Amino acid sequence: xxxxxVAKAMKDYGDIVLRVAKSITGNREDSEDVFSDTFFALxxxxxxxxxxxxxxxxxxxxxxxxAKNIVKxxxxxxxxxxxxxxxxxxxxxxxxxxxxxxxxxxxxxADRAVIxxxxxxxxxxxxIAGMLQMRVNGVRSKISRARLKMREMLSMQIxxxxx
Numbered sequence: 001x002x003x004x005x006v007a008k009a010m011k012d013y014g015d016i017v018l019r020v021a022k023s024i025t026g027n028r029e030d031s032e033d034v035f036s037d038t039f040f041a042l043x044x045x046x047x048x049x050x051x052x053x054x055x056x057x058x059x060x061x062x063x064x065x066x067a068k069n070i071v072k073x074x075x076x077x078x079x080x081x082x083x084x085x086x087x088x089x090x091x092x093x094x095x096x097x098x099x100x101x102x103x104x105x106x107x108x109x110a111d112r113a114v115i116x117x118x119x120x121x122x123x124x125x126x127x128i129a130g131m132l133q134m135r136v137n138g139v140r141s142k143i144s145r146a147r148l149k150m151r152e153m154l155s156m157q158i159x160x161x162x163x
Contacts, residue, residue, distance in 0.1 A: 006043045009105055014039075016121065017063045019131075023116035024109045026066035034066045057131050064113050064132065071109045103153035111146040118143055 017038050021031035041062055049055040049123075104112055113132065117123045129136045 003043070004040055005047060005048075009042060009059065010039055012052070013059050015019070016056070019120065020060055020063045020113070020116060021067045023104070023120070024064065024112050025070055026105045030070050034063055034070060037066045038063045048066055057127075059137070060117070060131050061133075067113075068109045099154055099157050102157070103150040106153055107146055107149060111142060111149070114139060114142045115146050115150070 014035070018031055018035050021034035021038075024026060024036060025031050027036065028077060038059060042059065049058065114128055115130070117128050118125075123131070125136050125139045128134075129139045132139070134142075
């Protein structure tokens with residue numbers, strides 16, 4: 001691929017790559033690293049794609065793999081949260097959106113990926129199965145299990161606020 005092809009892909013699919021990466025890594029900085037790594041891999045790729053759908057699926061697959069690698073890295077296993085309350089600017093979110101996001105981030109990266117692709121990006125079971133190289137029934141059961149985990153997390157959060 002040449003630079004113009006990569007630039008066009010970044011323009012067309014950059015948002016989805018960044019959103020998928022952030023849904024798995026849980027933070028902006030790591031998702032930006034995944035974004036860069038994904039498009040660098042595309043630039044290094046010698047062959048072209050038969051269709052834009054194939055390119056998009058390839059980008060999502062590479063994004064998921066690179067994001068999982070960052071989450072599994074030793075750096076992420078041993079880092080700790082800042083204890084200070086440092087203000088930052090981010091989109092205004094409601095309390096329920098924040099609870100859902102917190103529950104989703106508590107899932108394993110593979111579960112986060114299927115939930116994100118299904119609910120936020122609107123992909124069907126078959127499409128997700130193709131992207132993640134899984135069986136359709138596997139995707140269905142992974143989504144079902146992730147929903148149950150999120151439901152448990154949300155009910156625990158609600159119980160804590162009601163106490």
